[in-house]
Amino acid sequence: MASNTPAPEAPFDAFGGGAAPSAPDTEWNPTEDSLRDRARSGGRHRVVKQRSNFARSSTVLGVGVIAAVGAGGLATAQDKPPVAISLPDLNLPDAHDLPGVGALLPAQEERETASADRANPNPLTSATYTTEADERASRSGQVTRTSLTTAEAPGAADAGEALRARILQQAEQQQASADAAEKAAAEKAAAEKAAAEAQAKADAAEKAEAEAKAKAEAEAKAKAEAEARAKAEAERLAKLAASYSMPLSSYSLTATYMQSGSMWSSGYHTGLDFAAPTGTPLKAVHGATVKSAGWSGSYGYRIVLELEDGTEIWYCHLSSMTVSAGQTVGTGETIGRVGATGNVSGAHLHLEVHPGGGDGVDPAAWLRSKGLTV
Known part of the structure; x- marks a missing residue:
């Protein structure tokens, strides 16, 4: 059995508050008999029985061995020499029964687990x-x-x-x-x-x-x-x-609007010339009122028809007239005949169109705007 270390001159008793015997030159080695005798004689010094330290030591040792294997892979628990630990069986009361100490120690379930660990030769095999x-x-x-x-x-x-x-x-x-x-x-x-x-x-x-x-x-x-x-x-x-109606049924166009030439005093033609034999009947292009009918200088005999919108249609160079001023005529009605009076070079109808009684416009374009073919 291993011996305990020498006790100090006045050790503190955690359980009774007293001190151990003073023997500076001797070794105090308590045994079950000596402690039992001291208990009978009224001594208050008691030693707690160690029940679970060995199990905890084995567990810690096992964890250390596994950690060493995991880190280096070169050491195992088999390489460690066995450690012999023995404690005296003093048949003392359990530490959980001591006042003020039992609450600080592991419960019954933990102690049973520690006991099972002591019974298991290999408590920890893996981590x-x-x-x-x-x-x-x-x-x-x-x-x-x-x-x-x-x-x-x-x-x-x-x-x-x-x-x-x-x-x-x-x-x-x-x-x-x-x-x-x-x-x-x-x-x-x-x-x-x-x-x-x-x-x-x-x-x-x-x-x-x-x-x-x-x-x-x-x-x-x-x-x-x-x-x-x-x-x-x-x-x-x-x-x-x-x-609307064309002024002649049969004709030939011999001069167009704004055509230039020395034969016209203004230097250009102001109307549209329909060449036809003298005496060919002339028709009113639309229903109108005869505004004037008579001689007009270089235009010869001239008839002016005024339409409802104010447009004036001039018929010039006539050989004869069959209407008079103020007379109302209908579309296609004969108003005179082709001639060669006034400033002319041959028999023809000189036709001019003056919208609103103002300046003249192209008679061919005006006739086409009325659905007629020139």
Whole structure:
């Protein structure tokens, strides 16, 4: 049995407040008999029975051994020499029954666990650690823990190699999972980009098609409107043509409006000349009132018709007149005959048009505006 260290001259008694016997030159080695005798004699000094320290020491020792294996893979619990620890059985009361001490000690369940640890020759065979990579992998549902087991290896070298191989394998698996996730994310991003580009192209094509359709519809509408206007104008002109008439039924145009020449005193022609034989009947172009009928100098005999809108139609160089001033005539009614009176070189009708009684305009254009063909 191992001996205890020499006791101090006045040790503090945690349980009774007294002091041990003073024996500076002797060794105080308490035994069960000596303590029992002292208890009978009224001594208050008691020694707590140690029940759980050995179990805790074994657990701490096991953790230390596993930590050494995990760090270097070169040491195991088998390399450590056995440590013999023995304590005297003093048959003292349990420490949990002592006033003020029981609340500070482990409960019954923990003591039973410690007893089970003493019965188990290998209380701790594995340790688990978590790396920073495992923490990141845990958020993506991958491997999160690495288990280190020392009881599996028959020797220190084999255990270290197995542990290193397992760690490398799990690291490779985690790296492969990370690479696969990154590849999947890249493929997903590429697919989304391609889908967005395809959608953009489809939208652009749809927009271009809509614009082309709108343009075609606008052009068709404009064409239809133009055709409608032309048709309406044709109908209007046809209606006007029914109410207007050409001054002669048969003729030849010998001079046009604003034609230049020395034969005209102004240097240009002021009307439209219809050549026809003398005596050819002349017709009123529209319903009108005869404003004047008589001789007019270089115009010879002239008849002026005034239409409802104030437009004046001049018939010049007549050989004869069949109407007089103030008379009302209808469209196509004969008002005179072709002649060669006044300043002329041959028989013809000189026709002028003066809107509102003002300056003259092109008679051919005016006749066409009334639906007539010149």
